[in-house]
Amino acid sequence: MLKIENLCKTYPNGTQALNGVSFEVEEGEFLAVIGLSGSGKSTLLRCINRLIEPTSGNIIWNGDDITAATGKEIRNIRRQIGMIFQQFNLVKRSSVNINVLSGRLGYVSTLPSLFHIFSKEDHERVKKTLEMVGLADKIDVRADSLSGGQQQRVGIARALMQEPKMILADEPVASLDPVLAHSILKYLEKLNKEYGMTVICSLHFLDLVHRYATRAIALNEGLLVFEGMPQEIDDAMFKHIYGKEAERIEII
């Protein structure tokens, strides 16, 4: 269980990105995080694995205080949390193989990994995960020769290499067209349903939230303005979250 208590983040330039956010996530949930651009979604997700240092507040995960972890501890926590990014964040010039293998870095000893030396099991694991995301034949090509949807699947494969208990996905489909959006989210759904991984995913489109999430929270200017079932977000709630001018748009 992930428990977030009174989380605040103020950037060095004075921007208050998170303003006392508290909520809980049960194991096995698919939690959607929604909110306007700039409302603090990315900041929240990055605080959870400490890519960003929170200014105050606590993040407790299965009894461990993530906010208090240091050095080696924090890296041990990170490797149990997979992360998927809007811009995929692959090393474009490296092969798919190396990109996926890099998901193992938290587990292996430093020196061999600096020479791209990994165990046989790790190589097997790459094959398995790439098969799972349907990219087994692309193992040796460079990441930048893949399409956007394929790159995001490599991103998922990299996260899976960590054998994560939880997945943070920061707008994983915002750079993809609607058809691909569904295919990517189906992978996340599969990980959530079949493997029981907790998924926390920020999303822009409400129908995607309705379709995939088991629960949702909404942020507005760093404040938690909604917490509940996706179905509860009706037009009134929508206007409350996104402001009066907002119009709902649907995608396929």
Place this chain on the structure above:
Amino acid sequence: MTTQHSKNDSNEFNQKIIPFLSIIIPGSSQFLFKKNWRGFTIFIFSIISGFLIHWGYDKFNIGKVSINADVSFSWLIFPFLFFYFWNILDAFLIQRDKKSPVLLAFFSIAIILYVIGWSVTGVKLDRLITRFDDAKSVMRKLVNPDFFSTEVDGKIEICSWGCLWDYTAAKFTGAQPPEVFLSTNVGQIFGQKGTVTASSWAVLLGKATKNERIPGFETGKIIETIAIGLLATIFSTILAVPVSFLAAHNIMKRIPGGSIVYYISRTILNIVRAIDTIVWGLIIIVWVGLGSFAGVIALTIHSIAALGKLFSEEIEHIDSGPVEAIEATGGNFYHIVRYAVIPQVIPSFLSYTLLRWDINMRSATVIGFVAGGGIGFFVLETIRMGGYQQYAAALWAIAVVIIVVDYISSKWRFNILKDQPKTAAEIPAWKKIRNVIYVIIGIIVFLYAWEIAKIDLTKLFDPGPTFGRLLKDFVSVDLTGKVIDNVVRELIITIMQAFLATTLGGVLAIPFSFLAAKNLTGKNKFSAWIFYIVRSTFNVLRSIEALLYVAIFVYWVGIGPFAGMLALSVTTFALLGKLFSEAIENIEPGSIEAVNATGANKLQAIVYSIVPQIVPPFLSYLIYQWDINIRMATIIGFAGGGGIGLMLSTFFGSLQYHKAGTVILAIVIVIAIMDFSSAKIREKFV
């Protein structure tokens, strides 16, 4: 209400008062009117020109006008006063939302700078004419290089074009002309049979004893030069990579205390870079002695700093996404560097290395002037003995090598930056074999270069006898009044050399650049010829360093800053000519068409459509060239071109290291200021 009123009042009052401030401090009212650039420029130029007028009058009686025995002054105060009054007028006009024409101010300052520059660099235009016969004779020698020899009455003589022509003609008619053969000069440049010191490999294999002279192939000076440039590039790249990580802020802020390391490394890199390769050569020979090894070290040191800076900027500009991703997987600092940073920077590192190789090859041709290795040393010797035809042969050899290197380097850079992803999963077998062969060739070339550049790492730990003193004296630089006085004088001369050369070369380059632009000339057969001739002239002239040209101008106008300035003008002319013509080629073809469509003639088309498009790139290249020239001017004195370089080599030669330290310090400061201001100007205008 009342407060509002009085505030407005005082504002109005201020507006009235402000222009008067320019009478006391030029530029200050422009500054207060929020025209910061204008104000600052006026202020700086009044200080600089005021100082220069006073200094020039004091030291060299520049512009001296005597009214009677007691009263005399410099007429340059007239343009200065003109500028001063212009500034006041400008202030009042700005208050009325108008501006006075900048061109007037520009001219008055230009007059002051040119008159002073003209005097201190000893420009004597008459010499260009009166000694034109000398120029002709040196030119004749330059176009008749010493490549072939023939025997005349038992004596060996140079056989240049005329002689070669007679020879071939005689051969055709079936006569028996005296034999023509490659001269010993060619042997010295490219290599010949002779006696050599036994190589360390031969010693290792037990075939010779150390330092034994054995018959063998004497390496040519140009080959030695290539080896110097190659090794320096390899060494500096290897060393610059770790250094660049220390000087990259996004990397260093990840480790405790890293920010301090970052600032220290950046500062050191900037200082080392400001000292020219040639000056490093002077320091290094005190350490390891004369020879190509010293040259390699000097080039390496300067390249580490230059590459280190470029590399670190490249690291700072990587996409931070992959860094974040690797961090999120639980990777540590080394993982981030290895998996997220290095793959991203490899292409640009390679491309910078190739660029540096080009630069190092050019430096390698002149490092011999001070360090005593490679073709530069050979050139120095031939000039000393008046062997201008041998010198000419060396210049042609250098031109060929540099043009080839330039071509290879830019072609490879182009391929690297295209950086196409390989979609084929398997590398074909023949490519694997080819790569292995490349590696083997690379290793052999490296070892061979190591041998001919006489790399001897033990020398590093056995510094020369005065090296300790040099280090000690460098720390306690001589800042006494007289030394400072002299250093300031030479610095002004040096800056003026760069200033005159940049403007002179630039102005000359403009008309020729139009001839070398493919979209203007090259339309029909005749103009295509013009295009090729002008372009190749640019390329040949550009391939030879200014330092190597000085000898020609020394012969023509005599030793001193004027000769140095002319040498700098030649390289300026060539490089700017090339860059300008490329800028012209890059203009939009549509705009010429549009002007042509209105029925305008060629000249009108140039004025209305081309000029507006090329002014910004021309200015930016001019500033770029100014940066280069100011550096070059600091070393032009090593070849007899006057300025601070001459002073520096004198101090080194007479072991006055504390004074040499003063000079180097002054150079570093001047270069830093110039770099800073040209970066600012570029930001503002280009």
